[in-house]
Amino acid sequence: MHKRYWSNSLSCLRCLLLLCAAAVACAVEADPVATLRAKYTSLDQELKQNQFKRPLVLDSVETPNRLTGDIYAIVAYPFGAVSASLNNPDHWCDVMLLHINTKYCHALVAPSGTTVKVNIGKKTPEELTAATRLEFNYSVAAVTPQYLEIMLSAPDGPLGTSDYLIRLEAMALPNAKTFLHLTYSYAVNFAGRLAMQTYLGTIGSAKVGFTVLGKQADGQADYIGGMRGVMERNTMRYYLAIDTFLESANAAPQAQLEQRLQSWFTATERYPRQLHEMDRAAYLAMKRAEDLRQQTVQ
Numbered sequence: 001m002h003k004r005y006w007s008n009s010l011s012c013l014r015c016l017l018l019l020c021a022a023a024v025a026c027a028v029e030a031d032p033v034a035t036l037r038a039k040y041t042s043l044d045q046e047l048k049q050n051q052f053k054r055p056l057v058l059d060s061v062e063t064p065n066r067l068t069g070d071i072y073a074i075v076a077y078p079f080g081a082v083s084a085s086l087n088n089p090d091h092w093c094d095v096m097l098l099h100i101n102t103k104y105c106h107a108l109v110a111p112s113g114t115t116v117k118v119n120i121g122k123k124t125p126e127e128l129t130a131a132t133r134l135e136f137n138y139s140v141a142a143v144t145p146q147y148l149e150i151m152l153s154a155p156d157g158p159l160g161t162s163d164y165l166i167r168l169e170a171m172a173l174p175n176a177k178t179f180l181h182l183t184y185s186y187a188v189n190f191a192g193r194l195a196m197q198t199y200l201g202t203i204g205s206a207k208v209g210f211t212v213l214g215k216q217a218d219g220q221a222d223y224i225g226g227m228r229g230v231m232e233r234n235t236m237r238y239y240l241a242i243d244t245f246l247e248s249a250n251a252a253p254q255a256q257l258e259q260r261l262q263s264w265f266t267a268t269e270r271y272p273r274q275l276h277e278m279d280r281a282a283y284l285a286m287k288r289a290e291d292l293r294q295q296t297v298q
Contacts, residue, residue: 005006033147036171040179043072051212051221054272058236060228066163067183067227069235077181077246079172080295082180083148085249086168086242089114092152094257097290098241098264100277103131104294107138114138116152120151123277126288128297136166146172158233160192166238182242184235188227196227209233209273223273233274240267261287 040047047055055074056071060067073081085091093105096118103126104119116138121131134154141149147170154164169181188196200207208223216222223229244264248256265283268275277283 023073027035031169032142032149032169033144036147036169036179036181037128039072039181040171040173047072047074051210056239058232060209060211060224060232060235062226062228064229065189066067066185066187067231071180071182071235071239073180073182073239073243074173075178075243076176077249078176079146079178081150081249082170082178082246085246086150086170087140087143087148089116091245092138092150093118094260095238095241095245095296097287097294098244098260099237100283101234103290104128104297106294106297112195120158125289128293131138134164134289136164157186159195160189161186163187168242180239180242182235182239184231184238193227196230200226200230204230207233210236210271210274217282229274236271237268237275240264243267257288257291 034210043057046057050057052058057072059070059072062068086095089107089109093116096105096116100123101117101120103121104117106117108115108117114137115153116136118134118136119128119131120134134157136152136154139151141151143149148168149170150168152164152166156162157164164186165183167181167183167185171179173179207229208225209229210230211224211228213222213224224232241264244260244267247263248259251259261284263281265280269280
């Protein structure tokens with residue numbers, strides 16, 4: 001009888017411990033700051049030594065129905081400045097417009113919520129009516145003295161894409177630095193995959209991403225291509241736009257646009273194999289015109 005009692009007691013204790021462990025695990029998982037801090041710790045060596053020659057790690061995932069790109073990076077700006085700069089939907093339009101495919105951006109704050117309207121088009125000058133409009137719901141998921149989370153989500157996109165998500169996390173680090181996590185993701189249906197395969201089989205056939213699969217016969221890096229390559233290129237473009245925007249924050253207001261344009265182009269040209277599309281003069285002329293249009297069209 002005593003033996004059965006102790007056996008039952010041990011079983012109950014074991015179950016209790018398992019429940020406690022599960023509760024702790026759930027609590028940690030539910031805490032975005034703890035999750036991001038754990039990720040920062042796990043990436044310590046990759047942030048110090050990588051192909052980008054800067055504290056930056058890029059990951060991408062392709063599933064049958066979705067593409068996702070993630071960038072983790074340390075930036076040399078204090079968290080307070082990062083939070084103040086990015087916790088503003090108008091500033092996200094300043095960020096978005098730097099991307100070579102963005103033709104227009106306008107933030108609308110209303111009682112029902114904040115919307116960021118973005119027109120996406122070609123990598124060349126284009127009439128606004130020819131570009132596809134995405135309407136992102138903008139929300140501040142969390143903001144504290146040590147952590148910021150911004151979410152932009154859009155239900156519909158061009159060419160069979162949908163369920164867009166741009167998510168930015170920022171966490172304070174010592175020595176006036178900030179750890180950033182950018183996610184760029186969208187769903188793609190069968191028609192969208194066919195359209196993308198057509199692009200990748202023609203004008204996009206030589207395009208690659210950043211993930212190194214191995215080495216070619218000549219010793220050069222063999223980079224990933226296909227749809228993951230597309231995702232990695234665009235995730236990097238958005239990240240460089242965020243970094244460039246933060247860098248320009250201390251410039252005089254009338255000089256900020258030109259500094260952002262010049263700096264973004266310079267940053268992309270550090271990775272010409274993946275990101276070069278046009279020369280500097282063409283990019284600057286296109287973006288200056290798009291910025292002017294953005295000030296007049298609502």
